[in-house]
Amino acid sequence: MHAPVKPIAAPASPPRPLGLLLALRLAWRDLRGGLRGFGVFIACLALGVMAIAAVASASRGLTEGLNREGRRILGGDAAFSLIHREATPEERAFLDARGAVSAIATMRGMANAGDKGAALVEIKAVDTAYPSIGQVESEPQAPIAELLVERDGVFGAIADPVLFGRLDLKTGDTIMVGGARVQLRASLTSEPDKIASGVGFGPRLLISEAALRATGLLQPGSLVRWTYRLILPAAASSDAALDGLITTVGRDQPDSGWEIRSRANAAPSFQRNLERFTQFLTLVGLTALLVGGVGVANAVRRFVEAKKLDFATMKAIGATGGRVVAIHLTEVMIVAGFGIAIGLALGAAAPFALGYALKDLLPLPFEPTLAPGELVIAALYGFLTALVFAILPLGRAHDVPVSALFRDQIEPDSRRPRLIYLIVFAAALIGLVGVAIAFAYDRRIALIYIGVAASVFLLLRLVAWGLMALAKRSPRPRNPAVRMALANTHRPGALTPSLVLSLGLGVALLSALAFIDVSLTRQLTQALPAKAPSFFFLDIPASQAERFDAFLKRERPDATLERVPMMRGRIVSLAGVKAEDVKASEQAAWVLEGDRGITFSAAMPDGSTITAGQWWPADYRGEPLVSFDAPVAAGLGLKVGDPIVVNVLGRNITAKVANLRTVEWRSLGINFVMVFSPNTFAGAPYTNLATVTAGSDAAANADAALLRHLAAEFPAVTAVRVKDALEAVNTIVGQLATAIRGASSLAIAASLLVLAGALAAGQRARLYDAMILKTLGATRRFILSSYALEYAGIGLVSAVFGVVAGALAGWGVVTQVMKIEFVGNPTGAILAATAAIVVTVLFGLAGTLQILSKAPASHLRNL
Template identity: 85%
Template sequence: MHAPVKPTAATPPRSPFGPALALRLAWRDLRGGLRGFGVFIACLALGVMAIAAVGSASRGLTEGLHREGRRILGGDVAFSLIHREATAVERSFLEGRGALSTIATMRGMANAGDKGAALVELKAVDSTYPSIGEVVSEPAGPLSDLLSQSNGSFGAIADPVLLGRLDLKIGDTISVGSARVQLRASLVSEPDKIASGVGFGPRVLVSQDALRATGLLQPGSLVRWTYRVSLPPTASDDTALERLIADAGHQQPDAGWEIRSRANAAPSFQRNLERFTQFLTLVGLTALLVGGVGVANAVRRFVEAKKLDFATLKAIGATGGHVVAIHLTEVMIVAALGIAIGLLLGAAAPFALGYALRDLLPLPFEPTLAPGELVIAALYGLLTALVFAILPLGRAHDVPVSALFRDQIEPDLRRPRLVYLGVFLAALIGLVGVAVAFAYDRRIALIYIAVAAGIFLLLRLVAWTLMALARRSPRPRNPALRMALANAHRPGALTPSLVLSLGLGVALLSALAFIDVSLTRQLTQSLPDKAPSFFFLDIPNGQSARFDSFIAETRPGATLERVPMMRGRITSLNGVRAEQIKASEQAAWVLDGDRGITYAETMPEGSIITAGEWWPPGYRGEPLVSFDAPIAAGLGLKVGDSVTVNVLGRNITARIANLRTIEWRSLGINFVMVFSPNTFAGAPHTNLATVTSGTDATASADAQLLRRLAVEFPSVTAVRVKDALEAVNTIVSQLATAIRGASGLAIASSLLVLAGALAAGQHARLYDAMILKTLGATRRFILSSYALEYAGIGFVSALFGVVTGALAGWGVVTQVMKIEFVSDPTGAILAATAAIVVTVLFGLFGTLKILSKAPASHLRNL
């Protein structure tokens, strides 16, 4: 027998190909630099940064709300009642559970005599306020001294907005209802501002004795009493918190409390934060998907530049799978670099935001590193890179060495193997799964994904159609135009990349433009023409006739509409408690807190019955209710179902007699729930009225009406609709600015992709330009042909973008915002024009660089 031959240095053992070898070869290849990957890295970094920053900032706000829940709420648990104070039994129950503090909030009119009158948000506090945190005023002083009664006047701390609105200063005296109130300090901050919500008027802080002296506390007045319980330190854990809430429901089932705990101190704000976070995350995902086109372009350029390497590897025995594995590893390493940059910037963004806005944010925002959100952002980036990189790389698997060398002239159009298509589909499903799994509203996420997929497919169809038309169109006599048409459909044409990047960018800009103009028109033009001039709240039922005469005297010819109004909270539907109802996102708000309700003999104007029938005149049967049809659908209600509402501490159950649609945009008086008159027979209530004066009423006439109203009806609150619209307009404008800023990330990605696509095409254009110059073509001819090509592709892409953006804007405006769509294309046309100009300029800039080079140095390489 022969001894086994030991391997020598000349005959090394064969090592199987594996991930370690692929990684080593990829890393060695990357030592040559990252040239050509600039746009690739920038696109991924931009999208990942947006998602990471939004997620981290949202986490900082959410944790701040949870951490500061007791301070925001003013205790561990808050129990709110509408119209009435807690009974002795209810108050005794709360006092037995911990330290109790009370506040009351309602609207009122501040009368400054000749200086005018203004709507204010009154907040009446007891001697224990604030039990947590502190009130900051200017000048500073003990709260008891600033709010105490002296010389016949009660003290008050007022929002500086009120001082400016009525030209007041500290020390001046105003009237609120029947009470005289001296402004002793301006309000800088209050610890529970978020929990109190946003009001239409400036805040005025007074004592509860002052509130009682105003005479505003009438039966049925819209006052909210909030009782805050601070649990003892020995019983302040979550178990004790849940036990208190459960006991309140069992021991006081008919109290009609709205209960909040420190865990959900500001539920409305939390929901809005989650919605806005999802929107911004989708914007970031849009930037990432647009950037994915840049990734695909960069990978195609990478594959083209690596032809000789592919050929060499295959010539020495490497399989197609080896070639793809090595270079896919290389691409994913570069992707990891871009993702890492995006994660660093996204993690740092909340800290920069917190520092820049530390004096402006009224929120408990403390920046923090959010590992979970950063992992999600990284996952988005990795899956996006894989989705857009695998197919261009997969093409190289089965292409023979000879085809690789001539691919620039005759590209191989065979499809990638099924394994690469499978990897592509798996990565795509993973990307969709991540987007849906981590969405606040999965329905919106699915709609977004479907729309994004549809736009991508449509843009590919537009590109193919444009290339087919260019290929089949008759050849014009003009040489520059003929060359432009040929370039549009030639092998390796820029048409698909340019159409995709430009179409997405213009579609986004156009959608924003249509949404913006529709919102602006709705707020500034259409509403004031048909909306009431004033809303009047808390009109005492016994003074309603005198109020009607007052309006007829001060506003002759004006239209007055007045209805009874109460506040009630839905406690159960068909016997199921409201907390257990699985409502749709569009209807859930009806179950959150109290709602305005009324009763009526006839159906209110602006309503159309869609199911059931209205009750007959003089109806005296079981309590009936008319319900808003879309809200009923969101709550799973139908005609014949029962609704239980707590009003003035009593649970009243009514059967749904009919469903109706409501025209809310008219701003007329209407309610989600309208009851039959016998439901509230004898119940104390106030009245709500609207006055429509037409367009001839001046601001001075409105001011005079408010001054007289404050004197003759001190308990009545007036809301000037123009002021309310201006407040809403301010909020909408701020949101629109934030949306534009966030969408700028997606637009920046489009510009990067555009620049990358043009840069990728310059390699092929280099030899074209050199040959044309050698054959005698002038610089003007070459530039004009390329300019025509870029302008033609840009025009078609921009036209598609405008049409698509208009459709998307129409969907958002009419289906989400429920307002009238304004088809003003000015902004969209400006966006499209800018896109065409940018395309031509970017393209010609690269061409000029090519034309500045000598032909000889390049032609010898052909």
């Protein structure tokens, strides 16, 4: 018998590649043809990712610089500050026993240069140990002890160059500060602890402690801050030891009134403002990324438009809809990765470029550094944005039959993407929202921002649908160009949704900036009351108050004088809760930061209105009472009847909240957050604060004469000219506004890119229409006019919406965040909207002109 013949086994088929690997291989192969059509896609993602990465990296460089240089900025490991008084011998001994101590005193005073005038200065008096850390730089450079030493009864000083210019002085000139003669021996270039000193209204005058005592400015109740910087021994300088020292001081000396800062929070106010500004810039970057996401969606739609034949071919030879979407989604995400990589590279390099460009101008310890964590977050933002805006346009191709893909040019398929693509879209959107909230400095602001962004996107979609419905139902005009423009607005595949979204976002942003800018400008200039004070006078000794009143009556007989007692105090607790544990709103937290101006009065101050409780009688003699500003009290959770503890002159004073009142702060008159009953501070030393409001406009030389006479007759009194103070504030706000405009330009640039991308996405349809119309005999003028009318109509509707939305956004920022009056001047917004319409028409016609410049046959062969 023959053995059974074994069947010949068929050769084993090679294993099929995994789906993901196949999609990746085919996507990469397709990308070998280049990235044509993805220019706007890449630019939008790169711009948004760059903004987020650059802001986060620069912020980290500043934060780490502040932390690393905390000892130099603070002048020691810890700083202990007191208002009005010096440390007692026991308090100083307590600090001396724990390390090396140096003392400085800061206050405002008047520099009197005789016939050359007088000027407000920020006095900083230092001891022989200053600076304990770092170096004072001056011109000429010399040891600080030599520059400040007393010679023949004249003390030395180092002055800010601004003082030399303001009083026309030069090195070697002598001025009077209070009752002391001071020689300006050098021009101040930099101080190691400048950031910790804060922003002042006058130029710095650096003198010795002995010179300050010789001026006679140190009177009971004078507004002077004494700060003692402590450098711990190396063996006891750990963070734990420092925290233990601060805890010990708070426990053993609860009534001393120390305001304590450590090297870990050397400049808390600056750090807080840095974090807030970083949050704002991050939101601007996220806005650029979201606006750019519209550009991503437009670019993907254009990509799908160009790949229709490829989709049809792949489906015709057996590829499933899921495989087609997977391959091309992979391709889109590879391109997204390319754009994100460009953004990350630029964002990582930005801090180094900033550090190099501003190394001689930036008064901050800024050390550029690579921030991997921040770069990963920026990349995550980019990938999620790309996925959110790309998945739905691509998912639409899954179920579209081959025949529909071929005829989609003239009869687009309107079916929605499958559920799986909607789920992926929702998951990516939730992820993007989650990342924005998780990494936000203020999650409440992040939630508001997300809600506003979602509302704007929805409203713009509704505007587009409404415009298309209106165009579809409008009567057919006789003019063929107008009729065609209306038809193009609502026809299948119209550009209306993408143009309305792109242009509406850009105009809304520009309009909001315009309204904010005009409101800020008005607040600083025209919004001032007609009778604002001309001068504030500080540190008027109580013993000289009547003589001071007579002096001003003689110098300004037609002026109105208002004078009140003034002290400084620090809130220790509110309603039994320690100040550091109070959960205050962002608008009220400033009241708990350091010392505040306080006063006492038998009568309610002008410009105040009681909202809760009652004012005390003029002859009140009971327990100490206090009147609190109502909005601030609400932010602190304070109500009538609650006790508060305030440290004044080293004593903790408890008072009950008798009433709440609203204050008209814009009048620039004298008013305080806290006004106490007169019996609260019976017998305590205090000085007076006064304002003078001119009855008529006084000439500049009259103000100069007043300051000169004041400095000669009342050397201890400090004068602050309101105009100069407002100019100082105006400079700071102007710099901030410039920074805001510069940062927002990123979002505006993204809007322009998106607009260009939206118009480019419809170029194929425009090419088809134009060639057919031209073949049928339409003139170039007819085609261009119909397209111009279409773009202008869509642009006008989008611009109107953008102006309204921008006005609402500007109102919210101005009234709810900045807490100033909103000025509804639409001039800037209208100019921005007009420019946007013009740009839309020009961008749109530019592509059409390029199409019409060639013969129809060369294009029709490729349609």
